[in-house]
Amino acid sequence: MTDPTPPSPAKRAALDWMDANEAALSRDHMTIWNLHEPSWREYKSCAWYVARLRAEGFEVEEGSAGMPTAFCARWSNGPGPVLGGYAEYDAIPGRSQAPVPCRQPREGVSRFAAGHTDPHSALGIGSFAGFLAAKHAMETQGLTGTLKFFGEPAEKMCGSKPVHAAHGYYDDLDAAISFHPHSFAALANSCFWDTHSAPYWSRIYTFECPDPETWGRINSGQGGSGSSGVQHGHSAARAPGAIDAVCLMYTSSKYMKEAMLPHTGSWSLNEFIPVAGMAAADNLAPNIGQIQYSLRAPTLAMCEQVFAVLDRNAEHCAAMSHCTVASAWITKTRPGLPNHAMAEITYRNLELVGAPRWSEEAKVFGREIQTGLGLVPMDDPFLPEIQRLVPPQEGEKSFRAQLPPWQVNLAADDYVDYTWHAPTVRLYVGRPTLAPPEPGFRYPEWTRHAMGGVPACIDPMWATAGRVIGATLVDLLSKPALLERAQAEFRERTGGGIGGSTWVAPLLPKDFQAPVDYRWPEYVTTARGEGWTIP
Known part of the structure; x- marks a missing residue:
């Protein structure tokens, strides 16, 4: 699957833009990481993206599909394909963790407050970076088309994407890119092939x-509450x-x-x-x-x-x-729909960019965690799998080895709703994960959460994703045959595309109102100051 040809001028422009802007994007990532807002309450995080996208020239609809912390941003450079992607930015209640090599909640908030785990802060910045890199290539190299970038809140509830889908926001997409930090070590730097996420x-x-x-309206007159004339709620x-x-x-x-x-x-x-x-x-x-x-x-x-x-x-x-x-x-949500053509296009760009690499600064932090846990620190504390590429077909074999033949979907994520409206790739990039000292050993979850707030640890992941996404968008814009192949496969799998004989329509009604008014955990401001509230 390796593409031996050097990057085109347009792809080179996207990659060069990433090189020039990586330091600024690292600071942007920490802004979102430090907001750490939970599902349906990502007010500040959403506002940051809206302001940034407008500053970059996008037209932005706030509160898309009636969701207060969602948005739909659009930038066009003339006629051509409409390509979609998204940011997520919700954090997880009860996962407050400071960027330090020990278990420690963030300073100034409850230890039960939210924290980024996957982390969605980096997921969002990686995708955002890729779209800005592609936009730069479009402007400087004359590529035409439209970039459509969504703000997708409440992913941990699989919340917004089925709502956007039901309201028709994905119907004009020609292709879409979904990026996520790796969840499966055997598929750390790869793309999903056949086994996509399951319904949620x-x-x-x-x-x-x-x-x-x-209750008890008919009573017996016994116990001082009936015909005696003595009636009292306490009795x-x-x-x-x-x-x-x-x-x-x-x-x-x-x-x-x-x-x-x-x-x-x-x-x-x-x-x-x-x-x-x-x-x-x-x-x-x-x-x-x-x-x-x-x-x-x-x-x-x-x-x-x-x-x-x-x-x-x-x-x-x-x-x-x-x-x-x-x-x-x-x-x-619906079950995920594969698209081999999109997986191949994206994986070729992952081969071009290469797997993430971690600096000595990041390794020092990893060793400090290991030392604090009473382990012998390793020369390279990071898992080998997150530092190498895995072809999609090989990753698929790892999935199939653990599943019965009839099961074709696993786990859950609401990106699956994109897959029924346009050919969509699911890109995985390795996030910082420590290597176990022995088989079967499991690190505490806080170790990954802490590394998500350390730029030297987390930046290689989202920056790799940004480069791959930018390069893939350039391919889809500049090579019509690649896009047509992906769309032909989409039509075949859905029996004719949207509305086809085997197409699965959105499972929520067109007028569905997002569940934003329930008592979800959130930050509140009272006379006592800002605090964290749990229902």
Whole structure:
């Protein structure tokens, strides 16, 4: 798959732009890393991207598809392909970590505050850098076409991309690039081939107890509360209420979990309780409670089956606890659709750029972590896999070795919604990961989170991605045959493109309103100053 030809003048212009701007982009990355805002609450991070993109000449729609922390930016240099990509910038609650070689929350915030884990701060800057590099090449080398760059909030909830897709934002794309820091060591610097991410569905159930006084309305006159004429709320039987409903839902669904799906394949179901209570006194029934279920499963049919069980459980739990129940989707994604042509184009540019390389400064930080953990520091503390390339077909073999033959999708990420609207590549680049001292050893998660805030450690990853993305965009703009091959494959896989016989439409309705008004974790400002709040 190696392309022996030297870079074209346009591609050289994109790569040179990256060289000239890498230091400034490193500072930009730290700006987003230091904001560390959680899903649906990335106000400052989104505003930073909007301002920067406008300064670069993009037309930017803020709040795209009704999402306050999303955007859609567009820059055109004349007629030609419309190429898409995106930034993510949400951080994860409970993962506050300072950029130091020991477990230490960031200074000045709660240890339960959010922190970048993947990190999306670098994911966003890497993609942003690639699009700016391509824009520079277009301006200086006369390439025509349109760059469409999205701000995609709440990726950890697979939140925004299904909403953008449902509202039609991807329908005019000719191709798209999805970049992510590596998640699989065997595929650290590569592109997905056949096995793409699986569907991710999430639903929230809201239990309410609107009429607690009707519980036990028919009484026996015993115990001082019936016909005796002595009636008092403290001595009456209290309605179970919404906390009981949530507890019943939680436990009954745990009991039912092993009966939801066959014991084969890779799937997971997790829950989150954003609200439990709202009762101001011990004799009042808690009037509202919520529980969110999030499922990763290989097929849409499996998702339907699990939520049919959960819906039944919710109805029964509401009836037992004297509550009503309402359900609402948080997200519904589709399974990822491969595109070999896009993977090959992108991987050739990864070969041109090469795998990330880490400096002695980065290695010193890695050794300090190892020493602090009581390990013997290594000359090169970083995992060998993140420093070499893996052809997509070889990475695919690693996936297939651990999956049953019928399972063609694994894990979850909402980039999959791009794949049903345009030929899309999923690019992986190795993020800083420490080498284990022995097989089976696992480093604490904070080690990766800390390295995400150390420029010497994290910059090689996003800078490599930026170069690959910029070069790939140039190829798609300057070599029509490459783009046509990718689009022909897309049409074949979808039975004719968008609306084709095997095309899967967005799973959310066209008028879907993003779930931004729930009590998600966030930073708040009160008379006491800025603080972190957990529902």
